[in-house]
Amino acid sequence: MSTPEHTEHSEHSEYIDVETGKMGMWLFLFTELFLFGGLFIVYAVMRARYGEDFHHAALELNAFIGATNTVVLLVSSMTVAMSLTAIQKSQKNLAVGLIFCTLLLAGVFMINKYFEYGHKFSLHLYPGSDVMRNLPKGEIMFFGLYFLMTGLHLFHVVVGGILLTIVMLRVKSGKINKEHFLLHENGALYWHLVDLIWIFLFPLLYLIT
Amino acid sequence: MNNQVSAEPLNYLNHKTGLWSWLTATDHKRIGLLYLYAISTFFLTAAVLGLLMKIEKSSIGPTIMTAQTYNALFTLHGIIMIFIVVIPGLAAVFGNICLPIMIGAKDVAFPKLNLFSFYVYITGACLGLYSQFANGHSPDAGWTFYVPYSAEVNSNIILALLAAFTLGFASILTGLNFIVTIHRMRAPGMTWFRMPLFPWSLYATAWIQLLATPVVGITLLMVVAERTLHVGFFDPKLGGDPVLYQHLFWIYSHPAVYVMILPAMGVVTEIFPTFSQKPVFGYLPIVFSSLAIALVGYFVWGHHMFTSGMSYESRWFFSFITFLVAIPSAIKVFNWLSTMYGGSVDLQPPLLYAISFIFLFTIGGFTGLTLGAVATDIQVHNTDFVVAHFHYIIFGGMGFGFFAAMHYWYPKIYGRMYHIKWAKIAWGFLFTGFNVLYFPMFIMGIQGMPRRYYDYDPKFQLGQTISSVGAVIMFIGLIAMIVNLVYHVRRGAKAPANPWHGVTLEWQIPSPPPHENFDEIPVITREPYVFDNPYTKEK
Numbered sequence: 185m186s187t188p189e190h191t192e193h194s195e196h197s198e199y200i201d202v203e204t205g206k207m208g209m210w211l212f213l214f215t216e217l218f219l220f221g222g223l224f225i226v227y228a229v230m231r232a233r234y235g236e237d238f239h240h241a242a243l244e245l246n247a248f249i250g251a252t253n254t255v256v257l258l259v260s261s262m263t264v265a266m267s268l269t270a271i272q273k274s275q276k277n278l279a280v281g282l283i284f285c286t287l288l289l290a291g292v293f294m295i296n297k298y299f300e301y302g303h304k305f306s307l308h309l310y311p312g313s314d315v316m317r318n319l320p321k322g323e324i325m326f327f328g329l330y331f332l333m334t335g336l337h338l339f340h341v342v343v344g345g346i347l348l349t350i351v352m353l354r355v356k357s358g359k360i361n362k363e364h365f366l367l368h369e370n371g372a373l374y375w376h377l378v379d380l381i382w383i384f385l386f387p388l389l390y391l392i393t
Numbered sequence: 394m395n396n397q398v399s400a401e402p403l404n405y406l407n408h409k410t411g412l413w414s415w416l417t418a419t420d421h422k423r424i425g426l427l428y429l430y431a432i433s434t435f436f437l438t439a440a441v442l443g444l445l446m447k448i449e450k451s452s453i454g455p456t457i458m459t460a461q462t463y464n465a466l467f468t469l470h471g472i473i474m475i476f477i478v479v480i481p482g483l484a485a486v487f488g489n490i491c492l493p494i495m496i497g498a499k500d501v502a503f504p505k506l507n508l509f510s511f512y513v514y515i516t517g518a519c520l521g522l523y524s525q526f527a528n529g530h531s532p533d534a535g536w537t538f539y540v541p542y543s544a545e546v547n548s549n550i551i552l553a554l555l556a557a558f559t560l561g562f563a564s565i566l567t568g569l570n571f572i573v574t575i576h577r578m579r580a581p582g583m584t585w586f587r588m589p590l591f592p593w594s595l596y597a598t599a600w601i602q603l604l605a606t607p608v609v610g611i612t613l614l615m616v617v618a619e620r621t622l623h624v625g626f627f628d629p630k631l632g633g634d635p636v637l638y639q640h641l642f643w644i645y646s647h648p649a650v651y652v653m654i655l656p657a658m659g660v661v662t663e664i665f666p667t668f669s670q671k672p673v674f675g676y677l678p679i680v681f682s683s684l685a686i687a688l689v690g691y692f693v694w695g696h697h698m699f700t701s702g703m704s705y706e707s708r709w710f711f712s713f714i715t716f717l718v719a720i721p722s723a724i725k726v727f728n729w730l731s732t733m734y735g736g737s738v739d740l741q742p743p744l745l746y747a748i749s750f751i752f753l754f755t756i757g758g759f760t761g762l763t764l765g766a767v768a769t770d771i772q773v774h775n776t777d778f779v780v781a782h783f784h785y786i787i788f789g790g791m792g793f794g795f796f797a798a799m800h801y802w803y804p805k806i807y808g809r810m811y812h813i814k815w816a817k818i819a820w821g822f823l824f825t826g827f828n829v830l831y832f833p834m835f836i837m838g839i840q841g842m843p844r845r846y847y848d849y850d851p852k853f854q855l856g857q858t859i860s861s862v863g864a865v866i867m868f869i870g871l872i873a874m875i876v877n878l879v880y881h882v883r884r885g886a887k888a889p890a891n892p893w894h895g896v897t898l899e900w901q902i903p904s905p906p907p908h909e910n911f912d913e914i915p916v917i918t919r920e921p922y923v924f925d926n927p928y929t930k931e932k
Contacts, residue, residue, distance in 0.1 A: 207576060
């Protein structure tokens with residue numbers, strides 16, 4: 185009885201026990217939520233203080249692009265979840281294709297974001313600009329929060345993209361397979377977090393006007 | 394077993410050799426030692442800085458440095474001590490070395506992540522040091538980085554902020570690793586309430602590390618954004634609010650105090666039963682008081698800001714909650730004393746440190762209530778009283794807890810024994826010096842000596858001089874202790890597996906422990922502190 189137990193507990197085993205690995209990932213996701221939590225607190229405080237200014241500033245954002253990006257991220261979350269099911273059913277090529285779709289959608293999200301940011305910059309609506317200095321205080325706060333929150337989120341999109349690229353390569357090489365898909369599952373979890381945070385950012389910044 | 398004919402059996406220290414095997418070690422005990430050496434080096438550096446500050450203050454006017462140097466020194470002392478030494482301290486060193494053994498595991502849940510977090514820690518520490526010397530503009534905003542000063546001053550604040558951020562990340566990863574380890578890796582039969590109390594305190598600590606640290610992370614990043622992008626969250630000219638920064642900072646940094654003190658409480662909770670040869674008094678209350686401290690500790694941050702402009706209701710609330718934290722802390726003190734009561738107390742160095750921990754922590758705790766009460770806080774806020782209180786808790790608590798752990802687990806870690814008498818003498822110097830150094834600061838604080846001041850009114854001359862003398866005495870004790878410990882790593886007498894007759898799992902394996910701790914994972918059949926162990930009896 186003790187022999188198989190022994191190898192399972194050994195640190196030299198290449199694969200970490202799935203439950204253990206997932207638990208670590210969930211805890212890490214909590215910390216990510218708390219990281220954004222600090223910004224949500226600032227948002228709440230400033231919104232309570234400058235309700236009117238926030239209303240005006242939010243009108244400046246393009247709700248259509250925001251909504252498009254929301255759909256894009258939701259679909260990408262679906263494709264990454266489907267890729268996990270595919271690998272569990274040993275459909276390797278399908279899994280690779282679905283992860284590729286996810287990465288493609290992440291690309292679409294970033295392109296949309298690029299045009300959105302570009303538009304703001306052309307209007308000189310970025311922190312520290314002369315136009316911004318002359319805006320009402322609440323609007324300065326709103327755009328500051330807009331750039332910091334979406335910027336930090338964008339950073340997470342990039343990190344998630346890199347993570348999923350690694351997952352895709354490992355699926356291709358067969359390192360991730362029907363038996364060992366912990367990294368794949370954790371990568372998908374991370375991508376869902378990216379999605380989840382956007383689900384909160386979208387109404388707070390674009391919809392509540 | 395092994396073909397080599399060697400004097401010593403294979404253990405984690407000699408199963409592989411060479412610098413590279415240490416730098417790439419995933420063995421939790423080796424990583425713990427890496428942390429120990431790094432943290433000790435930083436501790437000694439910051440202690441010297443503290444000594445220099447005290448020498449500066451021994452007489453009125455400039456003594457050995459300028460005012461700007463003094464400001465940079467207390468900032469550096471604070472950043473090193475808080476972020477690099479005290480916050481990771483016990484958890485990273487003794488948590489790593491002892492936690493897996495005490496719960497009957499071969500390693501932590503994620504050994505590679507453990508090594509990674511050590512390098513994140515080193516990166517953060519190096520950034521912190523670099524910020525002090527780059528371009529000759531060492532940060533001078535104190536370890537709290539209060540805005541607006543930190544957002545405007547022309548010194549290397551950004552580097553220091555990023556250092557703190559990186560160190561926080563390392564702390565999160567360690568906490569995450571410990572939580573998963575405790576949930577998933579306990580030996581068969583070790584139910585939650587058969588787990589020893591040091592792992593319990595690490596568990597409570599790890600949750601604070603995990604849930605509070607990200608908040609300070611984002612706060613520090615906001616200050617970086619404030620300085621580089623002028624977002625203005627904390628700048629009233631642009632609509633921001635400096636007090637908001639203080640809230641966000643203390644939402645983390647008060648719980649961080651419990652990150653420092655809880656593992657120290659866990660250490661002394663191990664020491665009292667062993668040196669009294671008696672089961673710990675009130676196992677469950679100790680467990681739940683640890684969890685209660687961790688939980689309630691989240692909601693007291695406002696007591697740092699009674700004088701910063703807060704509504705009457707919030708002051709009332711934060712003051713009340715602060716008083717509540719005193720209850721679980723006091724429960725622990727009663728439990729420790731009751732554990733010793735009627736036991737066969739053996740005054741070895743670890744117990745001396747543990748008892749002085751209670752003494753100093755109690756003084757620190759009572760003066761904490763003085764600061765937690767709104768009326769008295771307004772009188773003593775930003776005076777030396779706060780500095781004295783803080784050092785009684787952090788140095789008297791965490792510091793002495795660390796020394797206690799060092800003397801307790803030393804024979805286990807190195808398989809050698811330090812010089813007992815020498816250790817006791819060093820303790821005498823440390824304990825005396827500590828009180829001579831910090832106690833006068835309570836009195837001067839009440840008389841109105843402000844903290845962080847370079848110079849002072851002549852009426853404080855006597856107190857300042859006494860305090861400086863205390864610093865020197867304490868430093869002698871510190872050096873004596875370190876020399877004793879370092880010297881006997883190789884030259885000490887061989888230590889048996891269980892020199893203190895302890896009953897927790899780490900004492901049931903050889904000293905130093907083998908590479909993977911247990912040949913066979915033990916099966917736990919009873920509570921952790923039962924002193925009828927046949928192994929102990931035969932000694």
